[in-house]
Amino acid sequence: MLSILPFGLLWACAAPPPPAAPMPVHDVHSFARPDQVRVQHLDLDLTLDFDAHVARGRVTLMLERIDPDAPLVLDTDGLQIDCIEVDNASVPVLLGEEDPHLGRALTIHLPPGIDCVTIHYATAPTAEAMQWLAPEQTNGGTRPFLFTQGQAILTRSWIPLQDSPAVRCTWSAKITAPAGLVPVMSADVRSWDGPVGCFQMTKPVPSYLIALACGDLTSRDISPRCAIWAEPATIDRAAAEFADTESMIAACEELFGPYRWGRYDVLVLPPSFPFGGMENPCLTFATPTILAGDKSLVALIAHELAHSWSGNLVTNATWRDFWLNEGFTVYLENRIMEHVYGKDRSAMEIVLGVQGLREELATLPDADQRLHIDLAGRNPDDGMTQVPYEKGAAFLRRLEQVFGRARMDAFLRAWFDQHAFRSLTTADFLAFLDQELLRGDPQRAAQIDVPRWVEAGGLPGDAPVPDSALFAQVDAVVAALQGGAAPASLDTKGWVTQQWLRFLGELKDPSPEQLAALDQAFAFTRSGNSEILAKWLELAIDHGYRAVDRRLDLFLMTVGRRKFLTPLYQALLRAEDGKARATAIYTKARPRYHAVAQRTLDDLLGFHPAGK
Numbered sequence: 308m309l310s311i312l313p314f315g316l317l318w319a320c321a322a323p324p325p326p327a328a329p330m331p332v333h334d335v336h337s338f339a340r341p342d343q344v345r346v347q348h349l350d351l352d353l354t355l356d357f358d359a360h361v362a363r364g365r366v367t368l369m370l371e372r373i374d375p376d377a378p379l380v381l382d383t384d385g386l387q388i389d390c391i392e393v394d395n396a397s398v399p400v401l402l403g404e405e406d407p408h409l410g411r412a413l414t415i416h417l418p419p420g421i422d423c424v425t426i427h428y429a430t431a432p433t434a435e436a437m438q439w440l441a442p443e444q445t446n447g448g449t450r451p452f453l454f455t456q457g458q459a460i461l462t463r464s465w466i467p468l469q470d471s472p473a474v475r476c477t478w479s480a481k482i483t484a485p486a487g488l489v490p491v492m493s494a495d496v497r498s499w500d501g502p503v504g505c506f507q508m509t510k511p512v513p514s515y516l517i518a519l520a521c522g523d524l525t526s527r528d529i530s531p532r533c534a535i536w537a538e539p540a541t542i543d544r545a546a547a548e549f550a551d552t553e554s555m556i557a558a559c560e561e562l563f564g565p566y567r568w569g570r571y572d573v574l575v576l577p578p579s580f581p582f583g584g585m586e587n588p589c590l591t592f593a594t595p596t597i598l599a600g601d602k603s604l605v606a607l608i609a610h611e612l613a614h615s616w617s618g619n620l621v622t623n624a625t626w627r628d629f630w631l632n633e634g635f636t637v638y639l640e641n642r643i644m645e646h647v648y649g650k651d652r653s654a655m656e657i658v659l660g661v662q663g664l665r666e667e668l669a670t671l672p673d674a675d676q677r678l679h680i681d682l683a684g685r686n687p688d689d690g691m692t693q694v695p696y697e698k699g700a701a702f703l704r705r706l707e708q709v710f711g712r713a714r715m716d717a718f719l720r721a722w723f724d725q726h727a728f729r730s731l732t733t734a735d736f737l738a739f740l741d742q743e744l745l746r747g748d749p750q751r752a753a754q755i756d757v758p759r760w761v762e763a764g765g766l767p768g769d770a771p772v773p774d775s776a777l778f779a780q781v782d783a784v785v786a787a788l789q790g791g792a793a794p795a796s797l798d799t800k801g802w803v804t805q806q807w808l809r810f811l812g813e814l815k816d817p818s819p820e821q822l823a824a825l826d827q828a829f830a831f832t833r834s835g836n837s838e839i840l841a842k843w844l845e846l847a848i849d850h851g852y853r854a855v856d857r858r859l860d861l862f863l864m865t866v867g868r869r870k871f872l873t874p875l876y877q878a879l880l881r882a883e884d885g886k887a888r889a890t891a892i893y894t895k896a897r898p899r900y901h902a903v904a905q906r907t908l909d910d911l912l913g914f915h916p917a918g919k
């Protein structure tokens with residue numbers, strides 16, 4: 308059961324939490340000056356207008372005045388600010404110049420002793436954090452849907468606040484939706500009265516983790532602290548697919564310490580969600596493209612769950628420290644998968660991850676191959692490559708290899724326990740690593756070149772080389788195929804998704820006829836597994852197997868997950884006549900994609916939408 312509080316109890320302006328220790332971190336992706344005035348709590352009251360694609364209402368910010376003479380500086384992007392109330396009086400709206408990546412600073416001068424500001428505002432229909440879906444873009448097809456995606460710096464397009472991961476605050480919210488729709492948020496306390504939802508996050512979180520979704524939603528409990536949320540048309544499949552979530556939470560607690568967030572729910576979004584998942588606290592947002600029917604893609608849930616420790620509990624203080632969130636999380640994800648599903652499964656996933664990293668490294672400039680990447684003057688999305696994820700995880704696996712698993716686990720546990728609910732930099736990590744592992748064991752410390760891992764490009768020569776016995780079997784089958792064996796004669800009995808991905812990845816220069824024979828034997832074009840299907844479509848585009856074209860069109864028109872879209876559009880661009888095909892499909896599909904996917908694909912295709 309969900310926690311239900313008497314309606315209205317949340318509404319007294321919540322008492323400010325104990326002050327967080329101010330940290331002098333310079334975040335180049337925020338105008339805010341939290342070293343001078345710091346937001347400690349925000350209280351949101353918004354009404355959702357699905358016709359206008361606008362949220363209207365107010366936010367009240369509770370402040371800590373560190374420098375009593377300094378103004379409050381907030382981040383905004385495209386917001387229409389109607390009025391600002393300070394001490395029961397209206398004050399001028401002072402918006403700075405527009406920055407192409409950062410939006411506009413909002414400066415509010417504060418009289419002495421005042422620690423509360425209320426801003427009345429409306430979001431723009433084009434707010435990048437908010438995706439408003441028409442009924443036909445949902446699974447049920449009858450009701451509209453809204454979800455927000457704050458990471459990295461998009462929360463400022465729906466809430467005026469200090470939009471930096473270095474600033475953590477508690478929050479509460481009242482969301483009024485149209486009748487028949489259910490609002491849900493990434494909060495640890497929730498209650499509903501019809502279409503009005505009240506939410507409270509009692510732990511201090513960074514702004515990018517404030518998330519809202521609203522649609523025709525229902526929930527199914529799978530354990531006392533875990534429920535799956537989805538549209539009614541999806542709930543049965545989703546609940547079955549994620550049935551092991553409670554065992555994953557238990558595995559995490561055994562490995563990395565207590566789960567500190569109360570509930571862990573998963574919300575399955577419509578397919579246009581641009582990511583695999585987003586680790587919004589207490590309520591992971593997930594793409595429906597992982598509903599494979601056989602739990603073969605649930606590593607994504609392990610990943611988002613692991614963020615409850617790495618990312619949400621201990622957070623990157625700036626976006627150049629993003630590897631602290633993602634490298635740790637991929638490492639933890641593999642450990643969870645090993646714990647719940649065994650070593651064979653985690654070994655295959657590590658091999659595929661490192662393979663993907665090596666392929667991407669070959670396409671990136673040296674500066675973008677560094678864990679501690681320089682993102683000054685750039686959109687933080689530019690740093691969201693496989694480098695923070697897979698190279699970060701490889702670095703931690705190397706530490707485990709050198710110091711042994713027992714010491715690595717103690718180190719990780721201490722990292723989370725000693726820094727819970729704090730935002731940290733790469734320098735903080737390096738100091739902690741030195742103190743906990745390196746300094747006390749110079750002999751082992753000499754075996755790993757830490758600055759080379761963190762500050763240089765490429766994958767260091769001492770990176771662990773993963774292998775998988777199950778993949779060796781797949782490679783033997785591929786060799787038989789290349790040697791002339793008929794597809795139908797191949798021994799693929801019992802293969803799981805990862806083995807099929809290896810199989811497709813190892814095919815060398817297949818002809819369209821060979822692809823047709825494989826399709827005949829294994830029905831790849833009809834696959835309901837999005838990972839296998841996307842890999843197959845890419846192979847088909849690259850090798851001229853045009854029988855997939857209708858399926859490709861349908862996939863690109865319905866799925867908005869950037870991980871699949873980018874390689875498929877890249878493959879189209881490599882193909883003969885591909886630019887025209889890619890542009891034709893993209894022109895139709897673009898309105899269905901989220902702003903973050905649009906930005907990536909606009910760049911890739913040289914697409915300049917009208918008005919931009």
Ligand SMILES: [Zn+2]
Nearest residue numbers: 610614633636
């Ligand atoms: Zn992640």
